[in-house]
Amino acid sequence: MNTPQDYEAWYHTPRGAWIAQREFALLWRLLPMERGATLLDVGTGTGHFARRYAAMGLHVTGLDPDAAALDYARTLGGAIDYRAGDAQALPFADGSFDHCAAVTSLCFVPDPAQALSEMWRVARRGVVLGLLHRRSLLYRQKAGRGTYAGARWDDAAAVRAWVAGLEPASTELRLGYAIFLPDGKWTSRVIESVLPTTVPWGGFMAAGLTKR
Numbered sequence: 226m227n228t229p230q231d232y233e234a235w236y237h238t239p240r241g242a243w244i245a246q247r248e249f250a251l252l253w254r255l256l257p258m259e260r261g262a263t264l265l266d267v268g269t270g271t272g273h274f275a276r277r278y279a280a281m282g283l284h285v286t287g288l289d290p291d292a293a294a295l296d297y298a299r300t301l302g303g304a305i306d307y308r309a310g311d312a313q314a315l316p317f318a319d320g321s322f323d324h325c326a327a328v329t330s331l332c333f334v335p336d337p338a339q340a341l342s343e344m345w346r347v348a349r350r351g352v353v354l355g356l357l358h359r360r361s362l363l364y365r366q367k368a369g370r371g372t373y374a375g376a377r378w379d380d381a382a383a384v385r386a387w388v389a390g391l392e393p394a395s396t397e398l399r400l401g402y403a404i405f406l407p408d409g410k411w412t413s414r415v416i417e418s419v420l421p422t423t424v425p426w427g428g429f430m431a432a433g434l435t436k437r
């Protein structure tokens with residue numbers, strides 16, 4: 226199993242940094258946030274995306290059940306408030322945050338619909354999800370292996386079903402995809418950067434939803 230240090234170190238490889246940057250750009254496009262707003266990052270792990278959001282001027286709280294990951298995240302700075310907890314029963318009152326994000330964390334949560342409804346409850350404005358996409362080449366290559374072991378791979382129909390149960394109802398659900406090609410060479414980067422995020426084959430599927 227990866228230690229938090231190993232997990233975070235991957236983000237500092239050229240490939241890891243590129244993937245995280247592409248994923249963050251897609252998440253931001255699907256749910257842009259204003260400076261000074263509050264954000265809960267659910268399943269924050271080592272806080273990599275929490276720090277990216279904080280760098281955009283947000284006040285970020287990061288939540289995760291993994292005490293070792295949170296301890297390591299706290300050593301990495303970024304003025305983030307880290308809390309222990311489970312996505313399926315968030316330890317916050319209704320409307321505690323402007324926004325809520327979960328980046329490749331709901332794929333490890335047994336009841337993602339319950340987790341999304343909890344995120345919807347604590348968010349005043351909107352929620353953004355980064356998910357592993359079942360209808361992708363990445364799924365064929367990576368499902369069940371390495372850091373993907375134990376992860377669930379979802380599709381757009383599953384996300385729509387979770388969203389249909391939300392109260393109050395969401396505005397239009399926005400979906401986008403990031404494709405990462407297998408060899409990871411510079412030629413792949415060129416192709417990855419020109420492929421539109423509407424092409425629904427990316428291994429990373431993001432969903433943005435806002436409250437009416």
Ligand SMILES: C[S@@+](CC[C@H](N)C(=O)[O-])C[C@H]1O[C@@H](n2cnc3c(N)ncnc32)[C@H](O)[C@@H]1O
Nearest residue numbers: 268269270273289291311312328329330333334
């Ligand atoms: C692949 S890591 C993603 C970490 C971080 N969001 C990132 O993208 O770098 C998945 C995270 O989900 C967390 N997780 C697993 N089950 C969870 C649950 N029930 N509630 C909240 N987070 C959970 C794990 O502890 C882990 O930190």
